[in-house]
Amino acid sequence: MEAKESYDLIVAGAGMAGNLAAAVAAKKGLEVLLLDRNDSDNVGKKTNWGWTCGDAVAGSHLDYITSKTGINFSKPELDVKVDGVYALSPDLNSKFLFDGVGYVLDRPEFERKIRDVAVKNGAHYVTQFEVEGPVLEGNKVAGVYGKDKDKNHTIYKSKLVIDALGISTVLRRRLPDNNFVEKNVDIDDVETTGRYIIEFELDHEDERYYDPKNALIHLNQEMAPGGYGWVFPKSGNKMNVGLGVQKRSLDIRNKALKRNDTLQNLIDQYIAWLPVIKNKEYKIFNKDNNGKGIWSVAVRRQMESLVYDGYMGAGDSMVMPNPISAGGIGPAMVSGILAGENAVRAIEANDTSTKGLWQYNLDFNKEYGYKTAGLEVFRIYLQSLNNDVLNYGFKNFLSVKEANQLALGMMPELSLASKFSMVLKGTKNIGAFRDLLYAVGKMKELNAIYMKYPEKPEDFEQWKSKVSKSMHEAKERFKPSPI
Numbered sequence: 001m002e003a004k005e006s007y008d009l010i011v012a013g014a015g016m017a018g019n020l021a022a023a024v025a026a027k028k029g030l031e032v033l034l035l036d037r038n039d040s041d042n043v044g045k046k047t048n049w050g051w052t053c054g055d056a057v058a059g060s061h062l063d064y065i066t067s068k069t070g071i072n073f074s075k076p077e078l079d080v081k082v083d084g085v086y087a088l089s090p091d092l093n094s095k096f097l098f099d100g101v102g103y104v105l106d107r108p109e110f111e112r113k114i115r116d117v118a119v120k121n122g123a124h125y126v127t128q129f130e131v132e133g134p135v136l137e138g139n140k141v142a143g144v145y146g147k148d149k150d151k152n153h154t155i156y157k158s159k160l161v162i163d164a165l166g167i168s169t170v171l172r173r174r175l176p177d178n179n180f181v182e183k184n185v186d187i188d189d190v191e192t193t194g195r196y197i198i199e200f201e202l203d204h205e206d207e208r209y210y211d212p213k214n215a216l217i218h219l220n221q222e223m224a225p226g227g228y229g230w231v232f233p234k235s236g237n238k239m240n241v242g243l244g245v246q247k248r249s250l251d252i253r254n255k256a257l258k259r260n261d262t263l264q265n266l267i268d269q270y271i272a273w274l275p276v277i278k279n280k281e282y283k284i285f286n287k288d289n290n291g292k293g294i295w296s297v298a299v300r301r302q303m304e305s306l307v308y309d310g311y312m313g314a315g316d317s318m319v320m321p322n323p324i325s326a327g328g329i330g331p332a333m334v335s336g337i338l339a340g341e342n343a344v345r346a347i348e349a350n351d352t353s354t355k356g357l358w359q360y361n362l363d364f365n366k367e368y369g370y371k372t373a374g375l376e377v378f379r380i381y382l383q384s385l386n387n388d389v390l391n392y393g394f395k396n397f398l399s400v401k402e403a404n405q406l407a408l409g410m411m412p413e414l415s416l417a418s419k420f421s422m423v424l425k426g427t428k429n430i431g432a433f434r435d436l437l438y439a440v441g442k443m444k445e446l447n448a449i450y451m452k453y454p455e456k457p458e459d460f461e462q463w464k465s466k467v468s469k470s471m472h473e474a475k476e477r478f479k480p481s482p483i
């Protein structure tokens with residue numbers, strides 16, 4: 001079949017990552033085709049259920065986007081500003097700051113805004129196009145095939161493809177076998193997750209459950225096995241409330257408690273648990289038909305290589321969300337911009353081979369990716385603790401400062417004080433504390449490995465085997481144990 005058209009760059013998927021990649025590359029003069037399955041009003045919508053997200057993003061990520069693109073954000077796309085994100089222990093007696101100032105977005109408005117920038121910068125935007133796979137020339141990606149809005153089979157060719165199709169990407173999965181970009185993601189590294197946007201009347205103030213000035217995360221292995229629940233404030237009397245679980249942890253928890261809970265009824269139970277909602281009554285806020293949805297988010301380190309011949313990936317297609325917070329908006333936007341910049345560089349140099357695209361791996365690693373393998377270890381450590389140990393650990397294992405550093409992917413030197421206080425407090429949960437020391441050691445080890453990300457593709461395999469070995473050891477030590 002003949003290609004319909006040929007471009008310098010195809011960006012597949014007009015979500016957070018894709019719109020920014022297209023905006024950056026088009027501004028620098030590339031001929032860019034931006035493809036998305038949605039119509040124009042629904043740009044970036046993940047599934048029929050809507051944009052399905054907590055929509056919380058760190059202010060620092062937005063500042064980065066502004067500094068790189070000049071795009072300024074305000075209302076309506078920034079719905080509410082929060083002073084921070086707090087994680088609470090299962091008994092709600094301890095909390096620590098998980099992240100600083102941020103915003104809860106009006107996601108459809110945000111997506112339309114960045115798409116408009118891509119189009120204004122010259123990207124050719126084609127709506128209602130279902131991408132089905134990569135066009136291959138030999139083993140090199142040379143375009144995409146799929147169906148247009150009239151269901152006609154269509155081929156578009158290009159020098160380079162950026163895969164920004166999100167977690168369900170058909171491009172990454174249909175790459176030729178190669179040593180760089182993995183095609184599959186382990187189910188244990190995925191959270192099944194869903195949320196409602198609701199309007200409610202406040203029964204009484206209780207900042208452990210709802211705080212109009214802060215985003216709250218509830219760690220609780222019975223309510224959200226292997227994941228957490230969240231209550232993020234929205235403007236007016238609204239909240240974005242949701243919950244994510246790891247399937248394996250949910251199965252273990254259901255078996256132990258002789259229950260048959262699903263994600264859906266766990267979300268309903270979670271909302272019913274929030275005493276701040278008057279009479280437990282609420283209405284789904286269905287602006288843009290985005291009130292209710294369930295989807296998946298990967299919580300592992302990003303793909304070790306984000307590039308292959310003729311191919312780059314950005315955002316959820318490369319499993320970039322933060323492994324402990326599942327925050328994927330920031331890394332999707334950062335990677336979109338870096339992918340766009342590197343696409344320009346490679347196309348101008350007439351080299352879109354793995355080698356020609358390698359700088360993108362280094363840029364993303366430096367900007368964000370270096371810490372995610374460590375955070376993945378911290379995630380599997382947390383998943384190995386039941387509620388009792390979590391309650392105890394929140395109070396005794398770490399100072400607030402140390403916990404905050406860990407959550408940000410920084411490695412605290414666990415202070416002598418906290419180690420000493422453990423000794424004083426006797427042997428209760430000493431095994432879990434030793435595990436924490438082991439986890440922090442592993443996090444340091446993996447951070448050190450990522451600090452030496454290979455400068456060239458030839459050194460990749462050897463480096464990757466170090467990552468796999470270290471991660472394997474951590475996974476052997478920590479098994480999900482929610483109850």
Ligand SMILES: Cc1cc2nc3c(=O)[nH]c(=O)nc-3n(C[C@H](O)[C@H](O)[C@H](O)COP(=O)(O)OP(=O)(O)OC[C@H]3O[C@@H](n4cnc5c(N)ncnc54)[C@H](O)[C@@H]3O)c2cc1C
Pocket residue numbers: 012013014015016017018035036037038043044045046047052053054055056057129130131132164165166167168169170193194195242294295296297314315316317321326327328329330332
């Ligand atoms: C319930 C939930 C809560 C979350 N909460 C937060 C949060 O509070 N903060 C945060 O930072 N992150 C959160 N995340 C993660 C965040 O939503 C994602 O990381 C982010 O959307 C990734 O952006 P993306 O551009 O990579 O992919 P996506 O947003 O998935 O965009 C992909 C685009 O490609 C399109 N597409 C997909 N396949 C095809 C195809 N075959 N053909 C054509 N088009 C296609 C999609 O329709 C969409 O438009 C959450 C995720 C979930 C599921």
